[in-house]
Amino acid sequence: MSFVRRVVAIARKDLLAEWRDRESFSAMFFFAFLVLFLFNFALGGDQTLIRGASSGLLWLAFTFTSVLGLARSVQGELENDCLDGLLLYPAPREAIYLGKLLVNFTVILVVELVIFPLFAVLYNMDLWSRLPKLLLIAVPGTIGFAAAGTLLSAMTAGLKARDAMLPFLLFPLTIPLILSAVKGTEVVLRGDPFELAVPWLKLMVAFDTVILVASLLTFEYLVEE
């Protein structure tokens, strides 16, 4: 079996488990929806204010929500010694990392795809025509966030304070990514020319490259034994 097929096999296992109970997805979806709902009250119901801050609000919702799913991705393996089974799988450790990353990326992206139209409906914004450009920003942003999150969740899984520790490590590391995604989304939502978003897009690609290479090189050390 080739490397890619092993990655897909690991991802398929996790997606199947996720599909059967939809535990991560439903927790993330309801949390994101609640956050969107709360923005209205936090900003005093001022629709222009909310629309002006929409890119920041959306990414705040995405980052807070993603942590819920990321924390589960390795934690779930600790029950019933699943991790030992997974480590016995005849694949390089990098395949386990990429498989987990693929699942985290997919789940977060699906949540984002549900949240975009909900946000559009709640705050009366036209997002549909801009969805392709929005995805062009959201995909590299989500790859980087999922890549850093997958690596860090391998460290925090099993800790007593894991629910506090993961965001504490993840948010400072991903600030450049969040900043770029917010700026890029702002350009798209304002309807400014897309060239203005290109530097931010490049920065996200740089972040994704650094974090992916570093993760692939170091992941094997985190899951040994």
Add this chain to the structure above:
Amino acid sequence: MIGRGLERALGILAVIGLVTGLYTGFLYAPPDAVQGEVQRIMYLHVPLILVSYFAFFVVFVTSILYLARRCERHDAIAHSSAEIGVLFTALAIAAGSIWGRPTWGTWWTWDARLTTTTILLLIFIGYLMLRALVDDPSRGATFGAVLGIIGFLDVPIIHMSVVWWRTLHQPASVLRPGPSTVAPDMQVALYTNLAAFVLLYGYFLVKRVRLEKARWELIRLRMEGAA
């Protein structure tokens, strides 16, 4: 093995350096033409921040060495250097804040270098918290090494992102190409203090690494006692 002699020598030299630094900073160097006496905070602020960047660089290098060679000593240096780096960075930000109030008119501003430094501080506070939470020493060392490498690699990207976002800081006056913009008398005070803080860092590091070794020794003795 680093002997007690080196530790003592570093400690004495650091004290001499700090006293000389105080003298050059407060008495030898003239007050700034524009900012007046308050500019003397520079002799604390700049050495602290330069030494803390160096401390995080040491974390980065020793973390790579730890993953490559699995030698406990590299991890002890990385962990100790991260602690000193966090302390010095926090002090540098506090000193900068006190300096910023009369000169920039604000305690805090979302300036690029200040923001980058604060994010760096947050990353390494996270590093120390993670290390405190992981019970198994070898797992803690591995996690710390990975985090130390990624945290350091992230700094240029963080810096790029916040520079594009905004900047207000005066351009770097020491670490920059071309002649320095600092007056000669002030340079003497600045470099004296820089040398003093490098020595202080070295002293803390040697002392902290020795403490770490004593801790391992204690764990080993306890295990022997239990067996």
